[in-house]
Amino acid sequence: MSNVLSVLKERVSANNFDFTKTISEADIKEIVSYATEAPSSFNIQHWRFVAVNDKAVQEKLKAAAYNQKKVADCSVTFVIFGDVNGVDKLALAYEPMLKAGAMDKATFDGMLGMANGMYKGNAQGCRDEAIRSGSLAAMNLMIAAQAKGFISAPMIGFDPAAVSKLLGAPANLVPVIMISVGHAAPGNWPRKPRFSTDKVLSFNSYKESF
Template sequence: MTMSVKSALEQRTAINYFDASKSLTEQQIEELVRLATLAPTAFNLQNWHFVAVQSDAAKQKLHAAAYKQQKVLDASVTFIVCGEIESHKNFDRVVKTLVERGGVSEADAAVWKGKVVATHENNPTTQHAEAFRSASLGAMALMLAAEEQGLASGPMSGFDPAAVSAAFDLPATRIPVMLVSVGYAAEGNYPQKPRLDVAQVLDIV
């Protein structure tokens, strides 16, 4: 299946009701995350992490932490999209891929790393802001990927971050930013809600 980005955006809607009888394969889940990680991040930090909640036991834990929203139980998988606030400390793994697969020289990669450290070290405001930006971009990319593959998705901000972190043993440096349920739509969902006219939300200067 091939769908334009325009079509994916125009057709996508936030799904509340999923067909609980249908599941996704591990390969489908991995492909969704692969596509999600093509979203941009500052300095190519890739400061995100995805937890795919698929098993019944894991769904029950997330259900409790997400104010018992039924879609967590019914969707094929719900992703906990996290932002990593200390990715600058692990930037060597990015440097390695830049040098080995990105054609970047070791000298240029070292300069790149220096800029990352300079902007992020001892700067919790930047760390948190970039983690939330990156996780949000990754979540949107994931939803578009799901739409292109004939799947439905529903983003959620309605959850207790502390409860999610505790239930899934997330380290303090890994912040749950958003939940995204993915699966097959059931009956009863609303179509995409009307948007304001562009003139109401745009200034061209």
């Protein structure tokens, strides 16, 4: 198994994918299974994934993504959505724990009550959480893809309404991010430098360094 710290240093946002190569459905499912290991508030798991690996649909998705070539060149483009009504499905997430005796009924009711208190009627909070959960899952997805020897490209350069319509996503699903995954073709950029850790890290109170 790959070392996660090396994989974090290896991942880059790729532009050039080998359009002749595919990724099996089993690999796609495995990558998504790692994505769903991400944490989410109350374990609501707002994320939903549409894996677009049919070239005809990839071409339509590319058109909705301002013709970004990689969307159709790659083996699969994932669209990650976040469910703004995710809290309504929380009981489903907790039921297995209740049944297994890992959570008692009072805790089950208490957790649901807290989650509803936090999110019901709080449209901004629901949207923030859908984006936050979807983003954490997206990062897991890219790291899992990298660890399996693929490359990836995250994108927000797309028309969200057009993407939702194309993929038949209901109104409660907000498009979070699109991620192309596939096999490398030559010519991708090397790792881009980052601001130094000292510039972005403060201890105990914020220190401006920009």
